[in-house]
Amino acid sequence: METVLQGKSATIKMAVVTLxxxxxxxxxxxxxxxxxxxxxxxxxxxxxxxRRIQFTSDLLPSDILGITMFNQETRSFEFREGPIxxxxxxxxxxxxTNPKTQSALLEAMNEKKVSIEKNTLLLxxxxxVIATQNPIEYQGTFPLPESQLDRFMLHLTIGYPTPEYEKxxxxxxxxxxxxxxxxxxxxxxxxxxxxxxxxxxxxxxSVVDYLMKIVAATRDHPAIRLGASTRSAQFFLKAVKAHAFxxxxxxxxxxxxxxxxxxxxxxRIILKTRKYLADAxxxxxxxxxxIPVPM
Amino acid sequence: MPTLYKLLxxxxxxxxxxxxxxTGEISLMMSSGAVALxxxxxxxxxxxxxxxxxxxxxxxxxxxxxxLVDATVITGDVFIAVAHLTxxxxxxxSFDLKEPWDNLQVYFVSLLQLIIASELTSSLVFGGVxxxxxxxxxxxxxxxxFLKEGDREAGLMRKPVYLISGLTLLMTCLFFVLLPxxxxxxxxxxxxxxxxxxxxxxxxxxxxxxxxxxxxxxxxRVEMEKDIPGPFYWRGHxxxxxxxxxxxxxxxxxxxxxxxxEFLIAPYQAEQTVEQLITLEPMDxxxxxxxxxxxxxxxxxxxxxxxSAGDPSMPGKTSRRVRYTVNSLLADRLPGEARDRYLQxxxxxxxxxxxxxxxxxxxxxxxxxxxxxxxxxxRGYLYSLTIDAPARGVSPVEDFLFRTKKGxxxxxxxxxxxxxxxLGIHARVVTGFLGGDRNSYGDYIIVRRSNAHSWVEALIDxxxxxxxxxxxxxxxxxxxxxxxxxxxxxxxARHVVGFSPADQKALFGGLRTGLLKLSYHFPAVxxxxxAAGLYYAALLIIVITLVFVCLVLIRRRxxxxxxxxxxxxxxxxxxxxxxxxxxxSTTSGELSAQAQTFPFHEGLSKFLEHYNARxxxxxxxxxxxPGGIAPVLKQIRKK
Numbered sequence: 001m002e003t004v005l006q007g008k009s010a011t012i013k014m015a016v017v018t019l020x021x022x023x024x025x026x027x028x029x030x031x032x033x034x035x036x037x038x039x040x041x042x043x044x045x046x047x048x049x050x051r052r053i054q055f056t057s058d059l060l061p062s063d064i065l066g067i068t069m070f071n072q073e074t075r076s077f078e079f080r081e082g083p084i085x086x087x088x089x090x091x092x093x094x095x096x097t098n099p100k101t102q103s104a105l106l107e108a109m110n111e112k113k114v115s116i117e118k119n120t121l122l123l124x125x126x127x128x129v130i131a132t133q134n135p136i137e138y139q140g141t142f143p144l145p146e147s148q149l150d151r152f153m154l155h156l157t158i159g160y161p162t163p164e165y166e167k168x169x170x171x172x173x174x175x176x177x178x179x180x181x182x183x184x185x186x187x188x189x190x191x192x193x194x195x196x197x198x199x200x201x202x203x204x205x206s207v208v209d210y211l212m213k214i215v216a217a218t219r220d221h222p223a224i225r226l227g228a229s230t231r232s233a234q235f236f237l238k239a240v241k242a243h244a245f246x247x248x249x250x251x252x253x254x255x256x257x258x259x260x261x262x263x264x265x266x267x268r269i270i271l272k273t274r275k276y277l278a279d280a281x282x283x284x285x286x287x288x289x290x291i292p293v294p295m
Numbered sequence: 296m297p298t299l300y301k302l303l304x305x306x307x308x309x310x311x312x313x314x315x316x317x318t319g320e321i322s323l324m325m326s327s328g329a330v331a332l333x334x335x336x337x338x339x340x341x342x343x344x345x346x347x348x349x350x351x352x353x354x355x356x357x358x359x360x361x362x363l364v365d366a367t368v369i370t371g372d373v374f375i376a377v378a379h380l381t382x383x384x385x386x387x388x389s390f391d392l393k394e395p396w397d398n399l400q401v402y403f404v405s406l407l408q409l410i411i412a413s414e415l416t417s418s419l420v421f422g423g424v425x426x427x428x429x430x431x432x433x434x435x436x437x438x439x440x441f442l443k444e445g446d447r448e449a450g451l452m453r454k455p456v457y458l459i460s461g462l463t464l465l466m467t468c469l470f471f472v473l474l475p476x477x478x479x480x481x482x483x484x485x486x487x488x489x490x491x492x493x494x495x496x497x498x499x500x501x502x503x504x505x506x507x508x509x510x511x512x513x514x515x516r517v518e519m520e521k522d523i524p525g526p527f528y529w530r531g532h533x534x535x536x537x538x539x540x541x542x543x544x545x546x547x548x549x550x551x552x553x554x555x556x557e558f559l560i561a562p563y564q565a566e567q568t569v570e571q572l573i574t575l576e577p578m579d580x581x582x583x584x585x586x587x588x589x590x591x592x593x594x595x596x597x598x599x600x601x602x603s604a605g606d607p608s609m610p611g612k613t614s615r616r617v618r619y620t621v622n623s624l625l626a627d628r629l630p631g632e633a634r635d636r637y638l639q640x641x642x643x644x645x646x647x648x649x650x651x652x653x654x655x656x657x658x659x660x661x662x663x664x665x666x667x668x669x670x671x672x673x674r675g676y677l678y679s680l681t682i683d684a685p686a687r688g689v690s691p692v693e694d695f696l697f698r699t700k701k702g703x704x705x706x707x708x709x710x711x712x713x714x715x716x717x718l719g720i721h722a723r724v725v726t727g728f729l730g731g732d733r734n735s736y737g738d739y740i741i742v743r744r745s746n747a748h749s750w751v752e753a754l755i756d757x758x759x760x761x762x763x764x765x766x767x768x769x770x771x772x773x774x775x776x777x778x779x780x781x782x783x784x785x786x787x788a789r790h791v792v793g794f795s796p797a798d799q800k801a802l803f804g805g806l807r808t809g810l811l812k813l814s815y816h817f818p819a820v821x822x823x824x825x826a827a828g829l830y831y832a833a834l835l836i837i838v839i840t841l842v843f844v845c846l847v848l849i850r851r852r853x854x855x856x857x858x859x860x861x862x863x864x865x866x867x868x869x870x871x872x873x874x875x876x877x878x879x880s881t882t883s884g885e886l887s888a889q890a891q892t893f894p895f896h897e898g899l900s901k902f903l904e905h906y907n908a909r910x911x912x913x914x915x916x917x918x919x920x921p922g923g924i925a926p927v928l929k930q931i932r933k934k
Binding site: 202204206207249250251252253254255258259288289290291292293295 | 863879880881884907912913
């Protein structure tokens with residue numbers, strides 16, 4: 001993956017962390033910095049099916065979930081799976097579509113199954129949604145409500161690459177052909193196994209306390225209207241465990257907590273004044289500097 | 296150094312010095328150095344540099360010289376001089392606090408000060424000072440321990456400090472109950488200031504006349520079993536011999552027979568007597584007081600003496616507080632023997648004898664004669680505390696009777712006795728106290744020095760009868776607040792300073808009775824005897840101590856983690872000294888990242904890895920760290 005998305009190893013790592021923690025990823029960034037490339041590369045390297053849904057204002061829930069059609073030959077109704085039935089789903093520009101479609105996707109994300117008419121269909125395992133959002137254009141968009149933002153485990157920004165990497169990217173051949181060349185490094189089963197291992201990562205009490213302190217701090221900060229929820233804390237610990245696992249440890253460290261806190265918490269808190277995610281992220285970082293790390 | 300720690304050190308030094316100063320026994324001039332504590336600790340708080348070594352050294356030598364002069368010349372008492380020295384030391388030390396060891400010195404010296412102070416006083420205020428001292432000392436010790444361990448988290452420290460302070464207080468209380476106070480003092484000699492009563496003295500001396508101030512200091516406190524009407528004549532001493540200037544007691548004294556734990560002056564029936572529990576303040580006197588007429592005494596003494604007038608006294612003078620129980624027979628007249636000594640008259644008594652004869656010219660019978668003399672003195676003379684010294688060669692009694700016609704109780708009593716004796720009636724002067732305030736807060740009577748009194752006893756028809764020729768004087772009563780405070784002080788003296796084996800027995804006895812009452816409902820429970828109870832209590836203390844020690848030991852074992860944390864803290868400090876940003880919110884990963892470019896990075900990251908695995912990893916993980924932390928630290932510190 002490093003070859004297709006150069007200079008962004010931290011972002012890639014966080015994407016892997018989300019995958020291992022069975023979470024979903026929200027990428028907020030301007031177009032053209034590699035959001036799609038990231039999602040596609042991730043899917044390719046773990047031998048998983050990948051679908052991309054471009055969210056537009058006229059997209060319907062059935063465009064995502066699938067529809068039931070009448071088959072003339074068998075003379076029965078048949079279900080045609082929508083694009084959501086794949087391991088990794090890229091929901092591009094999720095804030096462009098209407099709330100109805102948004103919530104159809106988000107419900108599927110949360111429950112990992114789809115209910116259509118009387119049938120309940122399980123989504124494949126592993127399942128991960130990578131949603132992207134454009135923070136600049138607000139015209140004609142439907143910003144995700146807070147309750148739905150809460151379902152994304154991590155929130156990332158990719159940002160412009162550094163000049164040297166950017167130059168390389170400009171000179172290099174088309175990234176899509178590079179993607180085609182990517183070989184899977186892990187099988188689907190291995191990913192599922194690793195997800196189980198993440199669950200058994202050891203959490204020392206004082207580190208969990210540290211995590212809870214950070215979560216609690218978002219609740220009584222003067223600049224925050226609404227702090228992080230209990231589900232946030234659950235997601236937070238899961239992500240921390242996955243991060244520790246990625247670092248090759250079977251126990252979590254305050255370092256894991258501190259590194260993930262802005263990514264996990266920033267989109268879950270509502271500020272009193274400004275509404276950009278970057279502001280919330282700054283605020284969380286400021287808060288972290290005030291909370292003593294367990295020794 | 297945390298501010299809390301500084302504060303505790305300052306507080307300890309101040310409590311130590313305050314404890315000494317509050318005793319009021321040490322010279323204010325010699326301990327004026329204590330003033331220097333304020334600027335000393337002010338500088339300490341501001342974190343200023345300690346005073347230069349040569350100044351401290353010079354002052355120490357001066358201090359030592361002053362101590363030697365003090366011990367030999369100024370106060371002449373090594374004990375008091377040491378007290379002065381400790382104050383000077385504290386003052387000097389406040390300018391010279393550099394290392395943790397200096398703080399420990401302050402603790403030690405303040406402890407010494409409190410021990411000295413405990414020798415000098417037994418007042419209630421000192422008890423308060425001591426409790427404050429105990430709490431602060433324990434807190435400071437715990438804190439200094441934590442500082443050594445390297446755990447600087449205030450929140451972590453506060454809990455054990457409170458816990459251990461509370462535990463110490465509990466243990467102190469237990470020891471307090473288990474170990475009753477004995478009459479023997481810690482350092483052998485008592486340094487209590489001898490109290491000389493202005494009102495009462497063992498001999499009445501008219502040569503040292505002058506103005507007498509009414510001293511409100513308490514002489515004794517009396518708890519009475521019965522409510523009896525006054526006036527209370529607290530009999531102290533009988534005086535039989537007067538040489539014209541001084542009254543003396545020359546009565547033969549003998550040991551009192553002890554019977555069933557009670558010193559019996561004369562046999563009595565319990566229902567006829569009044570029992571009084573008396574707490575006598577230190578008076579530097581051997582006399583024991585009680586309502587007239589004392590029959591039996593229960594006191595914590597090997598033997599007691601009594602003179603032929605029946606006045607008990609201790610074998611020697613004591614400067615201690617004394618507690619004893621007296622049984623007195625309150626009777627109008629008591630049979631007595633006529634002895635010649637009660638007719639002794641000083642030379643040159645003719646004028647007084649003449650006056651006496653003139654006063655009773657028309658009176659028949661000794662009883663009426665005595666009454667007439669008493670009436671005459673009561674009516675014709677003024678009570679006054681300011682008496683001019685008589686002209687040279689003039690008897691003070693004659694001066695009182697014929698010239699000034701003003702005097703106080705001793706003048707009246709002396710004049711009456713001399714007149715009675717000149718008439719051939721056996722008579723003697725009795726000194727002691729009259730009356731006292733009833734303190735309703737503790738239901739006891741306070742007798743003050745200003746209650747000192749002398750009266751007359753005359754032998755009429757084979758019975759000693761009491762006459763009081765002094766006109767009644769109204770004394771001001773103390774306010775309620777003072778009475779309440781006195782009752783607190785009484786309680787303190789009685790139940791804390793004077794917690795005796797008997798009190799202990801009573802306490803356990805009471806506890807046992809309560810348990811017995813309770814066990815009535817639970818027949819299966821057996822209540823141990825007092826001795827067994829004491830045994831169990833001792834056992835309890837031992838068990839608590841053992842458990843505490845075990846806990847400490849277990850903590851030590853588990854403390855390997857905390858030792859690891861301590862080395863981590865040391866590494867952090869060293870890194871901070873090398874210019875890295877190390878705050879409370881800095882994680883080990885951030886440290887490692889900051890140290891990327893330093894040569895010690897490799898060793899450091901190995902240590903951090905080890906630390907993380909041991910501190911946050913699963914227990915029992917194989918994580919040895921060969922070489923230890925010392926080389927890592929050395930590497931970091933090497934420029």
